[in-house]
Amino acid sequence: MLANIADFFSSGANLIFFVFALFAIGGAIFMISFTKVVSMVVSVAVTFLSLAGLYVLLEAEFLAMSQVLIYAGGISILMIFGIMMTRHDSEEQDMRRPWQSALLWIGILGLFGILFYVFQQTSFPQAEFKAPEDNTLEIGKLLFSAHVIPFELMSLLLTVAFIGAIVLAKREEE
Template sequence: MLGNIADFFSSGANIVFFLFALFAIGGAIFMISFTKVVSMVVSGAVTFLSLAGLYVLLEAEFLATVQVLIYAGAISILMIFGIVMTRHQGEEQESKRPWHYALLWIGIAGLFGVLFYAFQQVTFPQGTRQAAEDNTLEIGKLLFSEHVIPFELMSILLTVAFIGAIVLAKREEE
């Protein structure tokens, strides 16, 4: 019964993958569960760093570096600045959702039950994958050839969101 799980955990890379995946899922669950904003930011940073670790396991070092620099670093710092710069009305209230934690743990148990069942039923391939010589070069080629329109649309969307945030901040000031 536990043959597939024993085979899965026989490799060091699979153990590290499991730990990074556990931290990513745990950080995401804690992010939506915490009530204090600073704790939420720290949980988000743990999730971002775990995803960077998963990128390293996939031999996508450029994406891992970008994940750490932009998300774990810049976005977390931006969130902390947002917390510091805003006014808070009194203390944060305790959560009045008694069933929230019970349902959360039931959902977690269900998720791991489904994953345990899936690990028992699947046969993991034992093939090797040929990685590209230069991941960054390949990403650049794809980004500026096949995916140039979504890339430009995303830059326009981010610019509009930035302008909207400035307009909303100015409106609150007045």
């Protein structure tokens, strides 16, 4: 079992993957654990940037740049503007009880223990992957042929969410 761990960490790419994965998972856990909204946004931004690093390791540079520009940049800034435009009580209080935090950490440790055991006992087949010459071209072909309806539905959903945010902001001014 420990030989598998030593083999895993002997490669630099695996070590970098492990660091990015820890930051992504840690950011997500901190996002649901924090009580201050700005801290939650920073945690989400760390998760988004870590996912972009994982995309770089997978040689999906277009997805990595899209992740940084759209999610880590745009969505995080949009969330901060949303926080600034809404009213909040001056005093934020922690609504959780101590036993909820203890159950959270027990659940996290249990999940990681189960995942560690399963990954150690599983033998993954080695397959040859042939990457396309131009990732961006292939993504564009798939996006505008096979996945054009989900793409258009997502743009419609984002437009409706944006209009809803404007309506909510205008109601709050009055």
